[in-house]
Amino acid sequence: MSSDSFWSSKLKQLEERRRSKNVGDFVPEKMKALREKIASWEKNILAPVLKASPERKESFENFSGIPVNRVYTPEDVIVEYSRDLGMPGEYPYTRGVYPTMYRGRPWTMRMFSGFGTADQTNKRLKYLLKEGETGLSIAFDMPTLYGFDADSVRAEGEVGKCGVSVSSLEDMETIFDTIPLDQVSTSMTINAPAAVLTAMYAAVGEKEGVPLEKLRGTVQTDILKEYIAQKEWAFPPDAHLRIIRDLMLFCTEKMPNWHYISISGYHIREAGASAVQELAFTLADGFSYVELGKNAGLDVDSFVPRFSFFFNCDMDFFEEIAKFRAARRIWATVMKEKYGAKNPRSMLLRFHTQTSGVSLTWQQPLNNIIRTTIEALAAVLGGTQSLHTNSYDEAWALPTEDAVTVALRTQQIIAEETGVTDVIDPLGGSYYLEWLTGEMEEQAYRYFEKIDQIGGVLEAIKQGYIQREIANTSYHKTKDLESGNKFIVGVNKYEVKEEKPIDYLKVNQALQRKATLKLRSLKKRRDEARVSRSLEELRKAFEDPKANSIYPILDAVRSYATLQEIMDVGRKVFGGWKEPVIA
Amino acid sequence: MSSLELLSEKQSRKIRILVAKPGLDGHDRGALVLSRAFRDSGMEVIYSGLLPTPEQVAQMAVDEDVDVVALSLLNGAHMTAFPKVVQFLKQKGGADIIVVGGGIIPDADKPKLEKMGIRGNFGPGTSLKTIVDFIKKTVDEKRDLESKKDRAAPRARRKTAKKSSQKRTR
Numbered sequence: 001m002s003s004d005s006f007w008s009s010k011l012k013q014l015e016e017r018r019r020s021k022n023v024g025d026f027v028p029e030k031m032k033a034l035r036e037k038i039a040s041w042e043k044n045i046l047a048p049v050l051k052a053s054p055e056r057k058e059s060f061e062n063f064s065g066i067p068v069n070r071v072y073t074p075e076d077v078i079v080e081y082s083r084d085l086g087m088p089g090e091y092p093y094t095r096g097v098y099p100t101m102y103r104g105r106p107w108t109m110r111m112f113s114g115f116g117t118a119d120q121t122n123k124r125l126k127y128l129l130k131e132g133e134t135g136l137s138i139a140f141d142m143p144t145l146y147g148f149d150a151d152s153v154r155a156e157g158e159v160g161k162c163g164v165s166v167s168s169l170e171d172m173e174t175i176f177d178t179i180p181l182d183q184v185s186t187s188m189t190i191n192a193p194a195a196v197l198t199a200m201y202a203a204v205g206e207k208e209g210v211p212l213e214k215l216r217g218t219v220q221t222d223i224l225k226e227y228i229a230q231k232e233w234a235f236p237p238d239a240h241l242r243i244i245r246d247l248m249l250f251c252t253e254k255m256p257n258w259h260y261i262s263i264s265g266y267h268i269r270e271a272g273a274s275a276v277q278e279l280a281f282t283l284a285d286g287f288s289y290v291e292l293g294k295n296a297g298l299d300v301d302s303f304v305p306r307f308s309f310f311f312n313c314d315m316d317f318f319e320e321i322a323k324f325r326a327a328r329r330i331w332a333t334v335m336k337e338k339y340g341a342k343n344p345r346s347m348l349l350r351f352h353t354q355t356s357g358v359s360l361t362w363q364q365p366l367n368n369i370i371r372t373t374i375e376a377l378a379a380v381l382g383g384t385q386s387l388h389t390n391s392y393d394e395a396w397a398l399p400t401e402d403a404v405t406v407a408l409r410t411q412q413i414i415a416e417e418t419g420v421t422d423v424i425d426p427l428g429g430s431y432y433l434e435w436l437t438g439e440m441e442e443q444a445y446r447y448f449e450k451i452d453q454i455g456g457v458l459e460a461i462k463q464g465y466i467q468r469e470i471a472n473t474s475y476h477k478t479k480d481l482e483s484g485n486k487f488i489v490g491v492n493k494y495e496v497k498e499e500k501p502i503d504y505l506k507v508n509q510a511l512q513r514k515a516t517l518k519l520r521s522l523k524k525r526r527d528e529a530r531v532s533r534s535l536e537e538l539r540k541a542f543e544d545p546k547a548n549s550i551y552p553i554l555d556a557v558r559s560y561a562t563l564q565e566i567m568d569v570g571r572k573v574f575g576g577w578k579e580p581v582i583a
Numbered sequence: 584m585s586s587l588e589l590l591s592e593k594q595s596r597k598i599r600i601l602v603a604k605p606g607l608d609g610h611d612r613g614a615l616v617l618s619r620a621f622r623d624s625g626m627e628v629i630y631s632g633l634l635p636t637p638e639q640v641a642q643m644a645v646d647e648d649v650d651v652v653a654l655s656l657l658n659g660a661h662m663t664a665f666p667k668v669v670q671f672l673k674q675k676g677g678a679d680i681i682v683v684g685g686g687i688i689p690d691a692d693k694p695k696l697e698k699m700g701i702r703g704n705f706g707p708g709t710s711l712k713t714i715v716d717f718i719k720k721t722v723d724e725k726r727d728l729e730s731k732k733d734r735a736a737p738r739a740r741r742k743t744a745k746k747s748s749q750k751r752t753r
Contacts, residue, residue: 142608478616
């Protein structure tokens with residue numbers, strides 16, 4: 001591929017900055033003296049100690065395999081404050097997306113919730129709101145995520161198990177019963193049927209008298225990361241991308257307060273990626289969605305401001321903070337320099353964070369409280385807009401009420417008791433952090449260049465490149481644990497022979513039966529002719545690439561067509577998709 | 584080939600293992616790591632791909648003439664999906680195929696699964712070595728038993744399995 005690509009010239013720029021004698025804000029004469037001082041320290045103070053007492057390892061690497069030095073000094077940091085950091089709320093937004101950050105308002109405390117029936121979930125949502133969460137976040141069960149109804153044979157054994165079961169607008173109405181949609185913001189973690197669930201939420205709003213433009217929230221929608229990591233797709237990529245385009249157009253015009261996509265790295269990380277890979281693949285997906293909107297004829301500044309992002313936060317404390325800062329700087333830079341964005345809001349990378357699920361251990365579950373705390377703190381120091389903290393029992397099951405309360409309190413304690421909310425980007429300027437931010441940024445650009453050379457994200461997915469990168473890292477992480485290169489307390493160090501079982505949430509197996517009866521009753525009460533008509537209109541829309549399918553989806557939802565009935569229309573028109581062989 | 588030669592060929596042949604996630608669970612990190620670990624340990628691995636029904640898993644196992652089916656689920660549906668695979672295996676003539684389970688399986692469920700013929704039931708944090716060793720030992724035991732039976736009363740060869748092309752790993 002051409003070495004003149006945007007990515008190649010960016011990489012050249014970064015490399016030159018590193019190699020040049022220009023040391024950013026530090027005065028050259030002082031740097032000379034510093035270098036001499038460091039050399040003297042290495043010889044006279046460090047060397048004797050190393051001789052007498054060697055370090056624990058020959059060399060140290062962080063979790064992404066980036067070698068880390070013993071200590072970082074001004075020598076390591078090539079930073080020009082105005083160019084590379086900026087003030088908070090100012091390009092390139094490295095220090096934060098807003099000028100006041102948490103001094104204005106803390107991050108949204110948004111606990112991912114959902115299990116069993118719509119009714120049980122409604123109760124859990126109300127409980128969390130009462131206990132102080134400030135945003136809602138809905139978890140759906142596997143059948144819902146894949147677009148199957150609770151009474152489907154595919155749903156056997158799965159109903160309500162890992163999230164709430166939603167088969168129709170009726171379930172959505174129950175979830176939000178007596179929760180006023182004009183007073184909350186709701187995030188829905190759903191991808192393949194994202195448009196359908198958005199339509200259901202809009203329909204609930206309609207019934208409550210809340211107009212579309214007042215609805216606040218997010219729907220995950222990010223199908224690219226499904227193909228890459230979470231694997232919850234229904235149709236082939238082009239079909240899903242077309243529906244996302246429809247949603248983009250619809251929401252840009254009619255739902256200005258709705259984030260119609262949450263471009264996610266969380267799942268990519270959980271699938272085994274490193275932090276660098278999470279950063280690179282998430283942003284690469286983001287750029288693909290920018291191109292999707294542009295190709296649909298939209299001006300970048302009209303639709304990108306409603307993009308949102310979703311990242312993981314794992315245990316390598318500084319790496320996570322550096323990752324968030326690098327993400328902000330990269331997004332702003334690329335939006336401005338490659339996509340010509342003029343509106344500052346197109347350059348803001350605003351994100352939700354979830355603490356790492358995969359870092360939780362089944363062994364000695366109370367230890368997970370400490371892990372979640374460290375991860376939550378890193379996310380806050382990294383400037384997240386919204387945060388979910390995992391519960392300590394989640395390596396066993398979905399969280400109990402007690403466990404989820406502790407998780408919520410973790411956020412509240414950080415917000416109220418630590419003072420970290422009173423200073424913006426408090427770790428900014430740390431030699432280590434600024435060096436690491438730059439290092440991750442550069443590694444991400446290398447991935448962008450590589451993906452570009454392959455032909456873009458979609459092509460890279462079809463060839464299995466991204467999935468294989470992740471699988472390789474995942475395998476090496478497992479081997480590291482097994483070989484004792486890495487330790488996890490309770491798992492391969494400080495183990496307890498007889499693990500005590502804990503009380504955990506058990507989801508009733510009878511749910512499928514209940515849901516089946518409910519659906520049967522719904523189908524008797526609804527206007528079948530209206531449902532058939534709406535599904536027929538949807539089929540026509542799906543078959544016409546120029547049509548906006550959101551309107552017929554809305555109609556179908558309002559007529560109480562079920563989730564599966566709607567998704568089956570898509571399955572008939574678009575077919576399914578088999579991933580390339582990775583294993 | 585004489586039946587004795589056939590026997591010893593069977594004894595020394597590589598373990599063929601199907602790694603599958605029956606039902607609706609796309610979280611395949613564990614299954615992919617396992618597939619690679621099994622392959623590295625010398626087994627012939629077939630990965631089922633995503634979202635096979637329990638029946639499809641059983642059919643694949645029989646078609647591929649595997650020694651072991653390794654089932655992995657993280658979504659709480661193991662008590663329905665795993666036994667269904669066992670049931671379909673029996674129906675399709677694969678009752679002698681070893682079924683090993685793993686994933687997020689509460690302790691209380693393990694004895695129930697064992698009773699239904701699903702062994703191992705390895706939870707998170709189990710080392711790859713433990714799983715590989717368990718499978719090798721279990722297959723060896725089964726082959727020993729079979730060879731004793733066959734020496735006592737030679738039986739008809741199982742009809743030639745249909746080899747699928749797509750998902751075989753090397």
